[in-house]
Amino acid sequence: MGVRAHVVTADVADASAIAAAADSIEHELGPIEVWVNNAATSIFSPVEKIEPDEFKRATEVGYLGTVYGSIAALKHMRLRDRGLIINVGSAMGYRAMPLQSAMSGAKFAVRGFTAALRSELFHDRSHIRVSMVHLPSINTPQFDWSLNRLGRKPQPVAPVYQPEVAARAIVFTAQHPRRDVWVGLSTLAAIMMDRFAPGLADRLLALGGYPAQITKQRELGSATANLYGPIGGVYAAHGRFDLNARDTNWEIFTSRHRDTVVVAGLIGLFFALRHSVRSIR
Numbered sequence: 001m002g003v004r005a006h007v008v009t010a011d012v013a014d015a016s017a018i019a020a021a022a023d024s025i026e027h028e029l030g031p032i033e034v035w036v037n038n039a040a041t042s043i044f045s046p047v048e049k050i051e052p053d054e055f056k057r058a059t060e061v062g063y064l065g066t067v068y069g070s071i072a073a074l075k076h077m078r079l080r081d082r083g084l085i086i087n088v089g090s091a092m093g094y095r096a097m098p099l100q101s102a103m104s105g106a107k108f109a110v111r112g113f114t115a116a117l118r119s120e121l122f123h124d125r126s127h128i129r130v131s132m133v134h135l136p137s138i139n140t141p142q143f144d145w146s147l148n149r150l151g152r153k154p155q156p157v158a159p160v161y162q163p164e165v166a167a168r169a170i171v172f173t174a175q176h177p178r179r180d181v182w183v184g185l186s187t188l189a190a191i192m193m194d195r196f197a198p199g200l201a202d203r204l205l206a207l208g209g210y211p212a213q214i215t216k217q218r219e220l221g222s223a224t225a226n227l228y229g230p231i232g233g234v235y236a237a238h239g240r241f242d243l244n245a246r247d248t249n250w251e252i253f254t255s256r257h258r259d260t261v262v263v264a265g266l267i268g269l270f271f272a273l274r275h276s277v278r279s280i281r
Contacts, residue, residue, distance in 0.1 A: 006025060006028040013057070015068040018068045018071075018072045021072070022035075032077065035086070037086070038088040040062040040065075041057075041061045041147075042146040043100070043146060044150050045148070045150065049149045054102070059102065061227075062102070066110050070085050074128070078126075078128070081126060084130075084174060085117075086130075087133075088135065089110055089133065089135070090103075091134060091187040093107030093111045094194050097209055098210065099150065099213055100213070129177045133183065134180065134191075135161075135166050136159065136161055136186045137156030138163055139238055139240075139241040139242065139244075141240075146227075147225040150214055150219065154213055154219075155213060155214070159186050162242075162246065162247045163237040163238060164237075165183060172252060182252075182253045182254075185251055
């Protein structure tokens with residue numbers, strides 16, 4: 001049996017456009033059973049070099065896009081009292097990164113919104129589920145699309161994972177809903193570090209967060225930045241870091257295995273700290 005495709009383009013920061021897109025999907029494909037909010041755009045820059053309008057736009061896409069998408073999906077799911085909303089988060093929603101304050105702030109906000117929505121659904125005894133998938137660094141073209149004021153090309157913080165790892169985690173969540181799904185040992189390490197040693201994490205990122213995100217390649221400008229709209233050209237899911245990206249299947253941890261998550265997180269924290277100490281030396 002073939003799979004029907006129905007492509008709708010819309011600006012996620014436009015609530016009316018997202019509502020219309022959801023209506024169109026329902027009309028063409030039938031009931032929305034799973035809705036994934038994944039849109040985001042980043043700015044690589046120190047805070048003081050980001051214009052207020054740029055902060056506003058990044059927040060509208062990365063945070064309000066999730067809010068508007070959830071509202072659009074709920075409109076239809078409430079009628080049937082079923083469905084699953086998956087909000088894609090990031091390790092940066094737990095441990096903010098220097099030079100990516102706009103995206104970090106948006107990802108923190110998504111976590112707060114998701115928790116509030118989940119509690120409201122519990123209160124209403126709704127059968128609609130809400131899950132979050134928290135991702136590590138992913139090898140996508142965003143590092144060539146993002147607004148960049150670093151003077152050099154940005155790069156993802158290692159370890160880097162292929163987009164297929166993120167896709168498999170989202171599909172797993174769609175098939176086996178969990179409160180939270182954390183992808184990658186580095187995500188667990190970031191969460192554990194922020195939970196148990198946030199002050200130390202601040203200082204380690206002050207030392208290592210800059211070189212971890214900046215390459216030696218000069219950046220001539222950000223004419224291709226996708227902050228306000230898509231850029232031209234033909235692109236695929238992969239970015240320019242294929243040689244260094246992992247494609248592992250096992251590094252997915254869920255909220256149903258809390259003890260394993262904590263132990264693995266502590267182990268990851270240990271190795272992250274050891275690596276950071278060696279780097280400082």
